[in-house]
Amino acid sequence: MFEEDIRIMKSREAIVQAMDQLLKQKPFRKITVNDICRTAVVGRTTFYAHFEDKYKLISYILQQEARKLEEILLSSSPEEVILEALLDIRDNKKLYVHLFVKEVPEELKQLLQHTFNIFFTNILQVCKEEGVKMASDNMPSLVAYYSSGVVGMLIWWFETNFEMPAEEVVSCLSNLLGFLWEVR
Numbered sequence: 001m002f003e004e005d006i007r008i009m010k011s012r013e014a015i016v017q018a019m020d021q022l023l024k025q026k027p028f029r030k031i032t033v034n035d036i037c038r039t040a041v042v043g044r045t046t047f048y049a050h051f052e053d054k055y056k057l058i059s060y061i062l063q064q065e066a067r068k069l070e071e072i073l074l075s076s077s078p079e080e081v082i083l084e085a086l087l088d089i090r091d092n093k094k095l096y097v098h099l100f101v102k103e104v105p106e107e108l109k110q111l112l113q114h115t116f117n118i119f120f121t122n123i124l125q126v127c128k129e130e131g132v133k134m135a136s137d138n139m140p141s142l143v144a145y146y147s148s149g150v151v152g153m154l155i156w157w158f159e160t161n162f163e164m165p166a167e168e169v170v171s172c173l174s175n176l177l178g179f180l181w182e183v184r
Helices: 002-023 033-040 044-050 054-075 078-091 093-100 106-129 139-159 166-181
Strands: none
Touching: 002 033, 002 044, 002 054, 002 093, 033 044, 033 054, 054 078, 054 106, 078 093, 078 139, 078 166, 106 139, 139 166
């Protein structure tokens, strides 16, 4: 059974790595399940045993990234986390441009928005528990506001070819969102 678990984990990781590799070559909408399977060297049955479709795969990848950011957030300042994420985006420009800028399908925009919604729900819940005064008691509206703003700013940054230095983007986001991590 343990060997089977390792095989399952290795095939899932191969599929994730294949998507990462393909996103560096072409836009998300042009990537097919066949492309992923060919690159991962797995059969379609194996792919579908792990993921319903390529949207579920990218959702899984985004959720993993969000978890990593939340873990880093516990050991680093929010500004350091944001800077690390932005530098990763800039350094992996092709991947992110193919994922979020080039002819972005509506489903992918919604998925990105959903990922940020979860992220901000968690952050705002902690703030609320720590007694941070919020602009509103309506959590869903605050989550929508912050996640839409961050997603919009990231897409703008991609579309302007990262003209604004990552440190300046961090400063801007910190000014806009800093109260979320300042204890009052």
